[in-house]
Amino acid sequence: MTETNLGPHEPSHVITRSMDNPTAGDAISPLGHATSSTTSRKRSHVIPANNHHRGASEPVDAAALTQALNGVEGEAKSRERTPVGSPSRKRQRIYGDRFIPNREGRDLQASFSLIPDIPSPATPSRPKKRAPHGELHFQRTEEANRTFSTLLRQEVFDGTVPQPTPPHLSPDAAFSPTSHSTTINDPSRTRTPPSNQTSTSLVPASLTPSTPHKNMFTYMSPQHHRNGSSRLTPHGTPGSRRSQRGPNMDPTSDLYSTSPIHFDSQRLLLSPKKTPRAVPKVPFKVLDAPDLADDFYLNLVDWGSSNNLGVGLGSCVFMWNSGTGKVTKLCDLQDDTVTSVSWIQRGSHVSIGTSKGLVQIWDAERCRRLRTMTGHSARVGALAWNDHILSSGSRDRSILHRDVRQPDQWLRKLTGHKQEVCGLRWNAEDGQLASGGNDNQLMVWDKLNANPLWKLTEHTAAVKAIAWSPHQHHLLASGGGTADRRIKFWNTQTGICVNEIDTGSQVCNLAWSKNSNELVSTHGFSQNQIVVWKYPSMTQVASLTGHTYRVLYLAMSPDGQTVVTGAGDETLRFWKCFNKRERNGIGGEGMGSRMEQWSTIR
Numbered sequence: 001m002t003e004t005n006l007g008p009h010e011p012s013h014v015i016t017r018s019m020d021n022p023t024a025g026d027a028i029s030p031l032g033h034a035t036s037s038t039t040s041r042k043r044s045h046v047i048p049a050n051n052h053h054r055g056a057s058e059p060v061d062a063a064a065l066t067q068a069l070n071g072v073e074g075e076a077k078s079r080e081r082t083p084v085g086s087p088s089r090k091r092q093r094i095y096g097d098r099f100i101p102n103r104e105g106r107d108l109q110a111s112f113s114l115i116p117d118i119p120s121p122a123t124p125s126r127p128k129k130r131a132p133h134g135e136l137h138f139q140r141t142e143e144a145n146r147t148f149s150t151l152l153r154q155e156v157f158d159g160t161v162p163q164p165t166p167p168h169l170s171p172d173a174a175f176s177p178t179s180h181s182t183t184i185n186d187p188s189r190t191r192t193p194p195s196n197q198t199s200t201s202l203v204p205a206s207l208t209p210s211t212p213h214k215n216m217f218t219y220m221s222p223q224h225h226r227n228g229s230s231r232l233t234p235h236g237t238p239g240s241r242r243s244q245r246g247p248n249m250d251p252t253s254d255l256y257s258t259s260p261i262h263f264d265s266q267r268l269l270l271s272p273k274k275t276p277r278a279v280p281k282v283p284f285k286v287l288d289a290p291d292l293a294d295d296f297y298l299n300l301v302d303w304g305s306s307n308n309l310g311v312g313l314g315s316c317v318f319m320w321n322s323g324t325g326k327v328t329k330l331c332d333l334q335d336d337t338v339t340s341v342s343w344i345q346r347g348s349h350v351s352i353g354t355s356k357g358l359v360q361i362w363d364a365e366r367c368r369r370l371r372t373m374t375g376h377s378a379r380v381g382a383l384a385w386n387d388h389i390l391s392s393g394s395r396d397r398s399i400l401h402r403d404v405r406q407p408d409q410w411l412r413k414l415t416g417h418k419q420e421v422c423g424l425r426w427n428a429e430d431g432q433l434a435s436g437g438n439d440n441q442l443m444v445w446d447k448l449n450a451n452p453l454w455k456l457t458e459h460t461a462a463v464k465a466i467a468w469s470p471h472q473h474h475l476l477a478s479g480g481g482t483a484d485r486r487i488k489f490w491n492t493q494t495g496i497c498v499n500e501i502d503t504g505s506q507v508c509n510l511a512w513s514k515n516s517n518e519l520v521s522t523h524g525f526s527q528n529q530i531v532v533w534k535y536p537s538m539t540q541v542a543s544l545t546g547h548t549y550r551v552l553y554l555a556m557s558p559d560g561q562t563v564v565t566g567a568g569d570e571t572l573r574f575w576k577c578f579n580k581r582e583r584n585g586i587g588g589e590g591m592g593s594r595m596e597q598w599s600t601i602r
Contacts, residue, residue, distance in 0.1 A: 139276035140276055143273065143276070147269070147273075150268065151261070151265050154262065154264060154265055154268075155261055155265055158262075277541060277579065279532060279541060279542035279544070279575075279576070280575070280576050281542070281544060282546070283544075283546060283573035283574050283575050284574055284575075285573070285574040286571055286572070286573050286574070287320065287571065287572040287574075288570065288571060288572075289311060289313060289566060289570050289572050290313060290570050291313045291570070292311070292313055292553075292566055292567075292568065292570045292571075292572075293312075293568075294550065294552065294567075294568025295552070296422070296462070296464065296481070296508065296524075296550070296552060297395075297420055297422040297438065297462075297464065298312075298339050298340060298381050298552070299340045299341065299342070299381060299382055299383070299422075299553070300312040300313075300339075300340065300341055300553055300566070301341065301553035301554070301555045301564065301566045302341050302342050302555050303343070303556060303557055303558065303564065304343030304344075304348070304350065304364070304558075305343065305345065305346055305347070305558050306343075306347075306348050306364070307321065307322045307323055307557070307558055308320070308321055308322070308343075308348075308364060309321075309322065309555065309572075310330070310341045310343060310364075311341070311566070311572065312338030312339070312341045312352070313338070314337065315332055315333040315334070315336060315337055315338060316330075316331065316332045316333070316338070317329075317330040317331050317338055317341060317350075317352055317362075318330065319364060322557065328367070330350070330362060330364060330367055331352070331360075331362060331367075331369065333354060336354045336355060336356050336358070337354060337355040338352060338353070338354060339353045339354060339355050339379045339380055339381050340352070340353035340380055340381055340382055340383045341353075341383070342383035342384065342385060343385070344385045345385055345387070345428070348363060348364040348365045349361055349362070349363060349364070350362050350364050351383050351385070351390055353379070353380030353381065353382075353383055353392060354379070354380065355379040356379070357374070357375070357376035357377055357378055357379060357380060357394060357396070358372055358373070358374060358376075358380070359372070359373045359374075359375075359376075359380055359383070359390070359392050359402070360372050360373075361373075361390075361404060371404070373402055373409050373410070374409055375400045375402075375410045375413075376392065376394035376396055376398065376400065377394075377396045378394050378395035378420075379394065379395050380392050380393070380394050381393060381394065381395065381421070381422050382421055382422055382423055382424040382435075383424065384424035384425055384426045384433070386426040386428050386433075387428065388403060388404050388405050389401055389402070389403060389404075389411075389426075389448075390402045390403075390404055391424055391426065391433060392424075393420075393421030393422070393423070393435060393437075394420070394421060395420040395421075397415065397418060397419060397420065397421065397437070398413055398414065398415050398417075398421070399413070399414035399415075399416075399417075399421055399424070399433075399435055399445075400412070400413055400414075401413075411448070412448050412450060413450075414435075414445060414450060414452075416435075416441075416443050416451075416452050416455070417435065417437035417438075417439055417443070418439040418441075419437050419438035419439040420437060420438045421435055421436070421437050422436060422437060422438060422462060422463075422464045423435060423436030423437075423463055423464040423465065423466040424436075424466070425466040425467060425468055426468075427468040427476075427492075429473070430473060430474060430492070431446065431447045432444055432445065432446055432447075432453070432468075432474075432492055433445040434466045434468070434476055434478070434492075435466075436462070436463030436464055436465075436466050437462070437463065438462045439462075440457065440459050440460060440461055440462060440463065440480070440484075441455060441456070441457055441459075441463065442456040442457075442459060442463045442466070442478050443455055443456070444456070444476070444490075444492050444495075453492070454490075454492065454495040456478075456495070456497075458488065458497060459478065459480040459484050459486070459488070460480060460484045461480040461481030461482055461483040461484035461485075461506075462480070462481040463478055463479070463481075464479070464481070464507075464508065464509070465477075465478060465479030465480075465487075465507045465509050465510040465521065465522075466479075466510065467510040467511050467512050467519065468512070469512050469519075469535075470512055470514060471512070471517050473493075474491055474493040475489060475490070475491065475492075475498075476489070476490045476492050477489050477490075477510050477512070478490065478510070479503075479507025479508075479509075479510050479521060481506050481507070482524065482525065484507075485502055485503050485504055485505055485507065486500055486501065486502050486503065486507070487500065487501050487503055487507055487510070487521060487533075487538075488500040489535075489536075499536055499538065501533075501538045503521065503523060503531070505525060505526060505527060505529070506523055506524030506525055506550065507521055507522075507523060508522045508523060508524055508550060508551055508552050508553075508554070509521065509522040509551070509552070509553065509554035510554075511554055511556050511563065513556075513560060513577075513578045514556070514581070515560045515561070515578050515579060515580065515581045516578060516579070517534070517535050517536075518532060518533060518534055518535060518541060518578065519532075519533050519535060520532050520554070520556075520563055520577055522551035522552070522553075522554045522565055523550075523551060524550035524551070524552075525550065527545060528545065528547045528548065528549060528550055528567065529543050529544060529545045529551070530543070530544040530545075530551060530563070530565055530575065530577075531543050531544075532544075532577050532578075542577070544575055544577075546573055547565065547567040547569055547571070547573065548569045549567040549568030549569040550568060551565050551566070551567050552566065552567060552568065553565065553567070554566075559580070560578055560581060561576060561577070561578050561579065561580060562574055562575065562576055562577070563575050563577050
């Protein structure tokens with residue numbers, strides 16, 4: 001029998017000792033075999049002795065001893081158990097098709113050595129990334145959305161639904177060849193032709209939606225689909241089935257593709273995408289312009305072909321050379337005020353309009369006045385050159401054509417506006433003059449004729465912003481004032497408005513890019529912004545802010561990359577809005593321009 005340490009819980013009735021006979025039964029066999037009394041002696045070492053006298057041992061009851069040992073073993077097992085209930089190690093039986101782990105009651109951070117969420121004091125926290133914003137981000141998002149829509153349509157429907165209208169086919173032209181569209185065509189929208197048979201016949205069959213076969217999920221081999229079979233069924237003649245036997249040698253077949261999408265979709269995703277053009281939001285130069293008038297009807301800033309910027313400030317005209325940064329005072333009108341400045345297309349001559357109705361011509365290289373011309377009875381707020389013809393518009397509601405080669409004061413007088421003429425632009429390529437006035441009218445004059453070719457009265461506010469497109473014949477852009485806020489595009493050959501857009505604010509100036517089919521507009525209340533538009537979609541390429549007053553003045557550099565804006569806050573700001581001209585034409589698109597021969601900066 002093994003030795004058992006009973007400990008403090010040993011029953012008092014197991015072993016009894018007599019205090020009268022301490023030596024009886026305490027002998028131990030020399031060979032180490034204990035007798036019954038020896039067993040009592042062996043267990044006695046765990047019972048503290050409170051005195052030095054032991055009594056004689058009494059006979060031990062075997063049944064009582066067995067009962068005591070069983071009780072001790074039970075108590076030992078109960079002590080081995082943890083007082084707090086632990087989860088059973090026995091794996092629960094699962095009566096489902098998948099195992100869902102239960103993380104409740106587990107310390108995942110300690111079990112998997114997870115890094116705490118609280119950063120270390122020695123490690124600086126990284127700033128949160130700002131959400132992307134701006135026109136460049138929106139352009140990329142729109143391009144990604146269009147690509148995804150095209151890919152999804154091609155993968156899911158595989159050409160069984162009508163595709164977007166191709167850009168070379170105008171839906172308006174298809175339905176009515178003689179009609180003219182006056183709205184912006186959205187290429188992302190699918191047009192459903194009307195039920196009229198005459199109109200439907202003009203639309204290609206690929207654009208006509210058709211109801212697919214009712215067995216939409218029947219099998220059809222790729223080769224059978226490529227052959228253009230119109231039946232969506234695997235059944236056919238034995239001869240046709242025999243013709244489809246044999247290896248498919250087409251390397252672009254879906255049978256050999258490791259991609260989950262079709263070959264056409266792969267080619268769409270791998271095709272190079274045109275990166276949206278980023279326009280700097282901050283001007284690269286700002287010049288002070290004290291006494292720059294905050295008057296909507298004046299034109300005080302112009303950039304000449306000699307790379308000199310002319311600015312009218314009060315009674316003076318200053319020139320700023322873009323190459324050297326040198327500022328030169330051209331003239332000082334002692335008893336008059338400058339109301340307009342305009343450079344000749346070629347050369348160093350500049351014309352100046354005054355508040356007394358005079359028009360002066362100066363030689364900018366020699367800073368010498370060449371001529372003073374009369375004819376107006378009120379201030380001259382608009383000037384425009386066409387080679388040797390100088391046209392002037394005044395508050396007296398008249399336009400005067402002057403031939404600077406002749407001694408006469410004016411050659412022809414145009415009377416059509418009922419209020420002040422505030423906008424003048426010549427189209428030298430087509431020989432047409434556009435004029436805008438405070439009477440909300442836009443007029444187109446053919447050469448030097450005294451009668452207007454077109455009287456356009458759709459604007460509801462003063463028309464100062466006028467610009468001719470250098471990329472398309474007979475295309476004129478005009479902008480209205482505070483009550484109108486719209487930019488309209490006109491075909492001056494037919495007199496029809498071909499496009500328009502509501503800008504939401506007063507349109508003060510317009511200018512076409514010389515290098516791309518884009519234009520820039522300046523605005524007044526309430527944001528005083530400069531907006532670059534893509535024509536003909538009229539989507540915003542960029543919106544530039546910085547002026548605190550209405551952006552009343554606008555001019556473009558000879559190379560077509562930079563625009564300068566002026567406002568009543570008496571500052572001139574220079575913006576890099578357009579890219580360089582490429583060798584093969586305008587913006588790499590192969591289009592010519594009447595300004596190409598004047599693109600070189602002297």
